[in-house]
């Protein structure tokens with residue numbers, strides 16, 4: 001088999017050694033002689049997996065005391081409503097920077113007032129709004145750190161006067177983040193952390209218990225915390241696979257190294273887009289994402305020929321989201337530099 005360069009937007013690339021460790025765990029989990037797919041989540045071997053996964057996330061992200069780490073089902077999309085269920089009493093403030101943020105707004109409206117403090121919808125979300133004001137009477141401020149579909153990324157976070165909540169699904173662990181600035185961070189694992197099926201929630205305990213409504217158990221962060229993220233059967237295999245990826249991140253140098261690699265990949269590809277007259281980037285320069293790089297061919301009649309060229313080079317998954325068109329190269333933590341070099345090489349030699 002020739003090497004496939006995997007630029008998939010999500011679920012997305014995982015390190016080969018994490019995949020290999022999953023194969024082994026499926027065959028013989030932790031020396032039990034049983035598959036990890038067929039043992040109790042309450043057995044000591046799997047409880048150890050959960051604890052090690054939490055400890056590794058805590059270490060990699062330098063999470064201070066007072067935070068809990070949960071592994072929930074339902075995807076990041078379920079967090080859109082869980083956040084509001086647990087935190088929205090009077091008003092939620094939202095930064096609307098893409099379809100995922102818009103979905104979060106939509107769900108929050110079911111629970112109370114939503115104040116969209118700024119939106120980039122007017123320009124098909126190709127920039128991050130600046131100079132917005134977060135109302136001090138909001139229960140929380142919700143933002144999306146990286147807009148996977150459009151390829152824009154918050155380069156910094158505001159000083160929020162209220163609890164800050166962030167959907168970090170597509171750039172968690174790609175750069176250091178000061179967790180103490182956030183009341184809650186969530187991320188669907190299938191972009192930068194692991195396979196689909198588990199969502200990581202990092203929540204500061206003291207922001208909970210302030211709404212007056214009744215919260216169903218499965219929607220209630222406090223219930224999940226109390227039962228040590230095992231209120232119901234957790235997504236056993238996705239958690240195990242995520243741990244294998246986290247171990248790899250730690251082994252190769254942690255989040256600082258992930259950031260260095262992300263910058264190296266992004267610099268190479270954006271330089272090509274900017275220098276090559278055949279291509280144009282779609283996002284405001286200062287808001288460009290280091291995870292999802294969106295670009296167009298200036299002459300769309302060349303698309304068929306370009307598509308054939310990158311496919312022939314073993315490149316997979318760079319067709320843009322239908323709402324933007326063109327191309328999107330998703331370059332998550334496990335993507336090796338040689339894959340970006342392969343793509344840039346195709347762009348450089350195309351039509352010349």
Ligand SMILES: *Cc1c(COP(=O)(O)O)cnc(C)c1O
Nearest residue numbers: 075076077100148167169170188
């Ligand atoms: C993919 C994605 C989501 C949706 O995740 P699901 O797990 O499919 O619900 C939400 N937010 C962002 C930023 C994403 O990239």
